[in-house]
Amino acid sequence: MFKEFEWNQKLYDSIEKKVNENIINFENMDKYNIEDEKYKKFISDVEEVYLTHPDGPYKGDKKELKNDKEYISKSLIKNIQIVKYYGDVIQKAIDDANKNGGGKVIIPGGTKEEPKIYYSGSITLKSNVELYIEENAIIKFLRNKSNRFYPLVYTRWEGVEMMNFSPFIYSYEAENIAISGKGVLDGCADEFNWMPWKFGYFNEEDQQIQRERLFNLGQENACVRTRRIFNDEISTIRPPFIQPYKSKNILIKDITILNSPFWEVNPVLCENIKIDSITVDSHLYNNDGVDPESCRDMIIENCHFTTGDDCIAIKSGRNNEGRNIGVPSQNIIIRNNKFEDGHGGITIGSEISGGVNDIFAHDNYFDSSELDYPIRFKTNAERGGKLENIYVKNSVVNKSKIAVIHADFFYEEGTNGNYMPILRNITLSNIKTVEGGSIDANNALFLKGFKDAPIENILIEDVYLNGVKGDAVLQNIKGIGFKNVSINNKRIDDKIIDVENDFRVKEYSFQ
Structure with a gap:
């Protein structure tokens, strides 16, 4: 039975109140x-080790790099430069505070013409400390892929726990922490440093070997601290930039x-x-903007995303690991952002x-010419997961190459698994194409559930889209309602419709 799913203002207000009251x-x-x-x-002098290509930077579009077999077959050149290292200084100030x-640990700025640059390795934030990077200050993170500068820590990578390179800024079981200021954090990754591990370009190691090893250890429930150790002698697992872990009362501004x-x-x-x-301005592989994993009570607002992958991706652990830990992401507000x-x-x-449950997204502007999907759900019969109570309203879409809302249970492993996902109670309200524009x-809509796990209770209301080329793709839907919807x-x-596995449609009226 279709049930209209309305915006829960009481819950929204309680999330906002709780987050704001707990930020220091x-x-x-x-x-x-x-x-x-x-x-x-x-302060010390250290050798920064970095890699360059014998033919210089790639002159074409980086998206075409994988097709240039001659270029990616050449080995990279190892370079060394001496830099002033401030990592120990920053950490000492944090420890003192x-x-x-x-x-408040202050990273002083210079001028617009001559910003101050501070080279660092990983930084560990601790309770009751704010890292404040002033305008015209840049923290550059060394390209040395070494545990000297990025020591082993307890981290999570693609939803699986491990001991790996420290994230560039990390906390563990901290509270009342902040990273703020008008300054810049530069990870210094490029197609020659950190990134070659993604596919094994330039005769570097391919991360896939260690990635599969990690995922297998996760499925086996292997001990993280004794068996999932990926030190710098073997690891090809690229660390995230900022990762607070088991922490609370966090501000990043x-x-x-x-x-x-x-x-x-x-x-x-968290x-x-x-x-x-x-x-966030980072266009490399897997450069997601903000990825909360198994987090609750969160606000993401007024942010500007130009990324190489998803702008925001909400997660809660991979396969057995996610089920065993069993902590959803919930109570998240996403508002006034530009994608x-x-x-x-x-x-x-x-x-x-x-x-995942209880996500409120409103007043966002989806502006990317490369955007495939403003709203997307990715799961399958191995991931499983209960995804429910998702509200999206009052937003504008410029481009959306594939679909405005995309849910596909056939992602990666598809039907190969025993954990049927649940996706239900989704409302899209007041979503419009930019005035005079075409989303192309x-x-x-592209919504494909399983026969034994249909997508349930979707309400599309006050939606006006222009530039849609084809019909909606709907399969295994138990109740999708359309109210005041205009396409082209x-x-x-x-009406309300059900869509069976063989695409047969049953149509109902709103009561």
């Missing part, structure tokens, strides 16, 4: 400036993130998180085995 203001706390005299002795009850080796902002098992007015570039706008999955979409200036009758 550091303005009246002690300041720890890393250029103070007491920290100068911790934490030991003294809390404080105003910063700009560039050139990440992997996902950009990836809180795991609560009370606010991400406000950050800019300028990326494959998916707001994606749920595919590492989704712990489930193959379909307005043609009004669709208000």
Whole structure:
């Protein structure tokens, strides 16, 4: 039986209240400036090791790099430069602030013409500390793929726990932490540094071997601290940029993130998180913008995304790992963001085995000319997961090459598994094509469930889309309702339909 699923304002207000009440203001706390005299002795000269190509930077479109067999077959050249290393300084200031009850660690800025640059390895945030990067300050993270600068820590990668390179900024069981300021965090990843591991280009190792090993260990429930150790002698697993782990009361505000080796902002098992007015500009493989995993009570607002993958991807663990930990992502508000570039706008999955519920997305602008899907759900019979109570409203779509809303249970493993996903209670309301524009979409809707696990209770209301090339693709849907919907200036009758496995349609009226 179809049931209209309405916006839950009471829950929305409670999420907003809880997050804002738990974010700490550091303005009246002690300041720890890393250029103070007491920290100068911790500055050192180190060798940064980085790789370049014998023929120089790739002159074509980087998307075509994989097809240039001659170029990617050449081995890279190892280079060394001496840099002033501030990693120990930054960590010492954080440790001091934490030991003294809390404080604000300041990374001073220069001028627009001459910004101050600070080379660092991984930074571990601790409770009651704000890392404040001033405008015209840049923290550049060394390209050395070494545990000296990125020590082994307990982390999660593609939904599976492991001991691996530390994320560039990391916390573990911390509370009341912040990363803020108008400065820049530059991961310094490029097609020659960190990225070759994705496919094994330039005779570098291919991450697929270690990736499969990790996933198998996850399926076996192998001990993380004794058996899932991927040190720098073997690891080809690229670390995320920012990963608070089992932490709470987190603010990430105003910063700009560039050139990440992997996902950009990836809180795991965290609560009370606010991400406000950050800019993500990183176009490499798997450069998702914000990926909350098994998190609750979170606000993502006023952000600007230009990414090489999904702008926001909500996750909760992969396969057995996600089911055993059993912590969903829930109570997340996504508002007033601009998705300028990326494959998916707001994606749920595919590492989704712990489930997702109660997501509120509104007043977002999907602007990317490369956007495949503004709203996407990715799961299958191996991931499983219960995905429910998803609200999307008051948003504008410029382009959407494949579909405005896309849900496909046949992703990757498809039907090969014993964990039927549940996807239900989704409302799209007041979604429009940019005025005078054309989204150039193959379909307005692409929704394919399983015969034994149909997609349930979808309401499409006050939706106006122009530039849709083909019909909707619907399979195994138990209740999709259309109210005041127009596609290519043609009004669709208000109705409810069920779609069977063989695409047979049953039509109903709203009561």
